[in-house]
Amino acid sequence: MSIQVTGLYKHFGNFTALDNVSIEFPTGGLVALLGPSGCGKTSLLRVIAGLERPDSGSVHIHGKDVSGLDIRDRQIGFVFQHYALFRHMTVFENVAFGLRAKPRSQRPNDTAIRAKVNQLLALVQLEWLADRYPAQLSGGQRQRVALARALAVEPQVLLLDEPFGALDAKVRKELRRWLRQLHDELHITSLFVTHDQEEALEVADHIVIMNKGRIEQHGTPEQIYHAPQTEFVYQFIGSSNVLYHNDHGYSFAADGQDEALKSYCRPYDFQVSAEQQHGSLPAKVMRKLPLGNTIRIEAEALLPMAESAIIDVDLAHNDPLLAQIHQQDVIWLAPRRTVQFSR
Numbered sequence: 001m002s003i004q005v006t007g008l009y010k011h012f013g014n015f016t017a018l019d020n021v022s023i024e025f026p027t028g029g030l031v032a033l034l035g036p037s038g039c040g041k042t043s044l045l046r047v048i049a050g051l052e053r054p055d056s057g058s059v060h061i062h063g064k065d066v067s068g069l070d071i072r073d074r075q076i077g078f079v080f081q082h083y084a085l086f087r088h089m090t091v092f093e094n095v096a097f098g099l100r101a102k103p104r105s106q107r108p109n110d111t112a113i114r115a116k117v118n119q120l121l122a123l124v125q126l127e128w129l130a131d132r133y134p135a136q137l138s139g140g141q142r143q144r145v146a147l148a149r150a151l152a153v154e155p156q157v158l159l160l161d162e163p164f165g166a167l168d169a170k171v172r173k174e175l176r177r178w179l180r181q182l183h184d185e186l187h188i189t190s191l192f193v194t195h196d197q198e199e200a201l202e203v204a205d206h207i208v209i210m211n212k213g214r215i216e217q218h219g220t221p222e223q224i225y226h227a228p229q230t231e232f233v234y235q236f237i238g239s240s241n242v243l244y245h246n247d248h249g250y251s252f253a254a255d256g257q258d259e260a261l262k263s264y265c266r267p268y269d270f271q272v273s274a275e276q277q278h279g280s281l282p283a284k285v286m287r288k289l290p291l292g293n294t295i296r297i298e299a300e301a302l303l304p305m306a307e308s309a310i311i312d313v314d315l316a317h318n319d320p321l322l323a324q325i326h327q328q329d330v331i332w333l334a335p336r337r338t339v340q341f342s343r
């Protein structure tokens with residue numbers, strides 16, 4: 001195992017940012033640390049990097065205990081959300097920086113540095129911008145330079161903290177795909193922090209879900225999406241609706257019945273009909289939202305219910321039912337698949 005953290009605790013005053021975190025990250029994997037704001041993702045990354053000292057616990061990289069080592073001695077490459085490129089240096093010089101900063105005994109000569117930087121710029125497809133300054137680049141180009149710079153010193157591990165966070169949606173998508181391809185070529189063990197589920201599912205081959213300083217679940221994107229082990233993971237990873245289940249079937253409200261079991265249903269797991277069906281629940285169509293291939297219907301749950309609740313229902317864009325249902329119409333929803341979590 002390439003990175004192993006054991007029993008990590010980190011407090012900031014009374015606040016527990018890391019609460020007994022232990023995990024092994026696979027060699028050569030591209031792992032997403034995913035979770036809501038403040039759950040401890042960045043703290044974990046910083047402890048692995050050596051930018052932050054844990055209160056207790058250890059970090060091993062390739063089997064070696066690096067807990068006492070300085071960041072410079074951990075052979076880690078970094079990319080942050082806000083481009084930390086040197087503004088007064090060209091793209092070429094930015095990428096060369098880590099090589100030129102090495103101690104004299106390890107520093108490659110000028111010819112070797114030039115060859116290495118050109119090779120990295122080719123890898124990130126930016127050779128043609130070698131002489132530009134950061135201010136003359138787009139956001140996406142700057143992040144690619146930052147990545148080339150991080151790779152220049154041949155790190156054992158690459159850590160990326162919301163690397164595409166500051167970019168617009170289209171560029172983010174392009175860079176995600178590109179990061180995935182690059183990783184498939186280089187296989188450097190990489191961890192990236194994101195709070196964007198879609199980004200994690202699309203890019204990573206392993207996802208770690210964090211909540212309140214703890215690891216809730218980790219696994220492949222398929223395991224996380226299709227077999228969430230906790231209520232938190234289920235709710236965090238996609239849209240869901242709350243239903244209650246008792247001997248008579250499903251309802252949108254608990255109706256004060258203690259024995260009614262809280263259940264969740266994904267928006268695409270309803271059988272939708274314009275007429276009442278056995279076991280179906282009524283809801284009034286409020287809005288239809290075009291989400292590409294899917295049309296999301298926001299519907300207000302009707303009786304029996306205690307308070308107003310909006311139910312999300314997804315239909316394929318070419319579902320013939322869509323032509324029949326309009327705003328304020330009543331539709332009937334029968335849950336096809338629900339999930340319950342023990343408490």
Ligand SMILES: Nc1ncnc2c1ncn2[C@@H]1O[C@H](COP(=O)(O)OP(=O)(O)OP(=O)(O)O)[C@@H](O)[C@H]1O
Pocket residue numbers: 012015017035036037038039040041042043044195
């Ligand atoms: N240097 C610090 N001093 C005090 N509190 C801190 C410090 N660094 C982090 N924290 C707190 O620790 C908690 C975890 O922070 P962390 O940055 O690890 O979260 P995160 O999951 O990366 O969140 P985000 O997605 O918002 O960046 C937060 O509540 C934060 O306010």
